[in-house]
Amino acid sequence: MFRRAFWFTAGAAAGVWATTKVNRKLRQLTPESLAAQAANKAIETGHRLRDFALDVRSGMAQREVELGDALGIEGPADRGLPAQRRRAALENHKHHKKHYEMLDEKRSYNRNEDH
DSSP: OHHHHHHHHHHHHHHHHHHHHHHHHHHHTSHHHHHHHHHHHHHHHHHHHHHHHHHHHHHHHHHHHHHHHHHTOOSOOOOSOOHHHHHHHHHHHHHHHHHHHHHHSOOSSOTTOOO
16 A cells, blocks of 8 residues: 555656646747747847957957067057048948938839739
8 A cells, every 4th residue: 555655756856847748848948938049149249249359459469569570560550441431431421321221212113023
């Protein structure tokens, strides 16, 4: 009698454990959960890429200083555009802005329709 009670309890506990495991896994596979997991991975990847870019930038600056010291060049050169080129670049940007605004307009038709 005691043996049967033990095995009944052990079976019930195993059934409850298996049911909770299956329900937990099913909750992880819902579309909302998968979307949240993908978003978290994307954010994590973005942070890693940003950290990598910052490391590369600092390494480049350090190497530039080392090369400048080796070649006897003092300080980084001013990298800004001269005033004339800067003005031309701004005017060119205004011209292209109109073109991009035309591309952003929503079309009322679908080019992929077959009828």
